[in-house]
Amino acid sequence: MNITHLGTAAAERIPGLFCRCDLCRFAREQGGREIRTQSQAIIDGRLLIDFPGDTYLHMLHGGLDLPRISTLLVTH
């Protein structure tokens, strides 16, 4: 089984749009893997876990191939 996490943050994301906390400030400065998008995962390229607003971003930058999805599991 191959699990790929496309996003691992809550709805607000990291950094938060208007947040000035240390974590969000650090994420803005570092970029890259410190930027966390809304939670979504894919299993074996065909089972998609959740469908957040960042799905479009995950398709563009995370390699998400939506036409291959056969099952969508919505957890919340």
Ligand SMILES: [Zn+2]
């Ligand atoms: Zn913050």
